[in-house]
Amino acid sequence: MTAGAQAATVVAIDGPAGSGKSSVARAVARELGFQFLDTGAAYRALAWLILERGGDTDDPATVIGALDSLDSLELTVDASGQRVAIAGHDVTEAIRSERISAAVSGVARTLPAREAVNVRFRAIIAEARPGIVAEGRDITTVVAPDADVRVLLTADEAVRIRRRFGDVGGDERQVGARLAARDASDAKVVDFLSAAEGVTVVDSTDLTFDETVEAIVRLVTEESHD
Numbered sequence: 001m002t003a004g005a006q007a008a009t010v011v012a013i014d015g016p017a018g019s020g021k022s023s024v025a026r027a028v029a030r031e032l033g034f035q036f037l038d039t040g041a042a043y044r045a046l047a048w049l050i051l052e053r054g055g056d057t058d059d060p061a062t063v064i065g066a067l068d069s070l071d072s073l074e075l076t077v078d079a080s081g082q083r084v085a086i087a088g089h090d091v092t093e094a095i096r097s098e099r100i101s102a103a104v105s106g107v108a109r110t111l112p113a114r115e116a117v118n119v120r121f122r123a124i125i126a127e128a129r130p131g132i133v134a135e136g137r138d139i140t141t142v143v144a145p146d147a148d149v150r151v152l153l154t155a156d157e158a159v160r161i162r163r164r165f166g167d168v169g170g171d172e173r174q175v176g177a178r179l180a181a182r183d184a185s186d187a188k189v190v191d192f193l194s195a196a197e198g199v200t201v202v203d204s205t206d207l208t209f210d211e212t213v214e215a216i217v218r219l220v221t222e223e224s225h226d
């Protein structure tokens with residue numbers, strides 16, 4: 001950093017599926033005028049590419065093969081709307097499908113894939129100005145353990161399922177089973193269910209969306225006054 005240049009503020013948020021990471025983190029970023037990094041989008045884009053090519057995300061060799069396309073991954077960090085593209089395809093919408101959610105954990109379980117995307121995430125965070133809110137499963141512990149503010153965003157599973165059901169509709173029991181299965185699979189490779197040392201837990205079970213955003217903004221504001 002050049003003399004006098006202000007260091008970026010880094011806010012790291014982890015948590016289980018449906019805890020509000022992406023929606024809350026984006027709102028926090030908007031309120032603070034920061035950039036926003038949804039790290040799950042990178043895992044989802046790789047899963048999309050593997051399925052598009054007729055591959056199986058549960059096959060580690062296939063996942064490792066797909067890493068050749070990682071250079072083509074475009075991940076914007078605009079808090080007003082993230083664009084995701086891979087291998088020349090705009091997958092911003094497509095990666096949110098239930099088909100991708102069901103396949104993505106295979107990518108996340110493949111350690112070379114984790115290491116490769118983490119290099120990209122760290123480069124994005126290093127270039128961010130004036131600050132960035134990055135969310136995922138291992139941001140507070142692996143990607144940015146030195147972040148200025150580290151948050152584990154949680155909510156009771158039943159509440160998370162109800163919120164997710166409100167988004168996607170369908171059969172609530174099926175929505176719940178899928179959410180719980182993805183958490184169980186993801187938790188085998190990273191711990192996003194308990195807070196590491198120095199990480200603040202924000203439990204949104206009894207908070208409104210705005211109250212949750214405010215709780216995290218307050219943590220950032222307090223940190224910047226220390």
Ligand SMILES: Nc1ncnc2c1ncn2[C@@H]1O[C@H](COP(=O)(O)OP(=O)(O)OP(=O)(O)O)[C@@H](O)[C@H]1O
Pocket residue numbers: 015016017018019020021022023024040163164167204207208209210212
């Ligand atoms: N405190 C809250 N009160 C009410 N609704 C909330 C709250 N926090 C988040 N939500 C809503 O819960 C839903 C799930 O949030 P979101 O998709 O951001 O979760 P996520 O943690 O990113 O999930 P995933 O990891 O599965 O992508 C969204 O509709 C969001 O608006």
Ligand SMILES: Nc1ccn([C@@H]2O[C@H](COP(=O)(O)O)[C@@H](O)[C@H]2O)c(=O)n1
Pocket residue numbers: 017021039040041043044104105108135136137138139182186190
């Ligand atoms: N830091 C991260 C972020 C995500 N994952 C994996 O990606 C999946 C999709 O993430 P969403 O946040 O978009 O739901 C998630 O289920 C994990 O498999 C990860 O491992 N680490």
